Amino acid sequence: MDFSKKKPKSKLETSLARKKASVSDLxxxxxxxxxYLDSSQRCGSTFCDWQKDGLLSRALDLLQGYCCRPLIAQVDGEKFTIYGDFPASDRTLFTFPKNVPEDAKWARIHVNGRSILVGHVVNNTFYVVFLDKFHAFYLTAIRRQQLGMKKR
Structure with missing residues (x-):
């Protein structure tokens, strides 16, 4: 008699396992x-650019600190903000990358002054998409006016 075979999980067991997985995601x-990193856009930077300016090590130190707690517990609206949708074309100098899912929930983390990491979030994962040295991802009204962009 073979006792090594496991019996199939019941619907209840499967449902509980799914719920447990979604709770652990949070x-x-x-x-x-x-x-999804995209350093090809005009306003984006590369790791080399950030390394030259001392921003790369600062960003990595910052990310190391964030990795000690769940993502949602760290969203504060100041240093770490979830925007939701990609900004309208008159509010950003970036374009939506083709390789990023269309339903992405966009967010940013301030690194130093105007320098930010821009990406999107899924559960507890922050997918870095842009290294934005000059905060060109989501432009303020003042910055748009300085650049001669139309007011909304």
């Missing part, structure tokens, strides 16, 4: 991914 610590 309680697991913050994770970072560079899967």
């Amino acid at each position: 309680t697991d610590n913050f994770k970072v991914s560079f899967q």
Whole structure:
């Protein structure tokens, strides 16, 4: 008799496992991914650019600190903000990258002064998309006026 075979999970067990997984997504610590990094855009930077300006090590130190707690617990609206949708074309100098899912929930993390990491969030993962040295991702009304962009 073979006792090594496991009996199939019941619908209840499967449902409970799914719910447990979704709860752990919210309680697991913050994770970072560079899967969608786009340094090809005019206002974006590369790791080399950030390294020359001393921003790369600062960003990595910052991300290391964020990785100690769940993402949602760290969204404060100041240093770490979730915007939701990609900004309208008259509010950003970036374009929506083709490789990023259309339903992405966009967010940013301040690194130093105007320098920010821009990306999107899924559960507890922050997908870095742009290294934005001059905060050109979401332009303020004053900055848009300085650039001669139309008011909304």
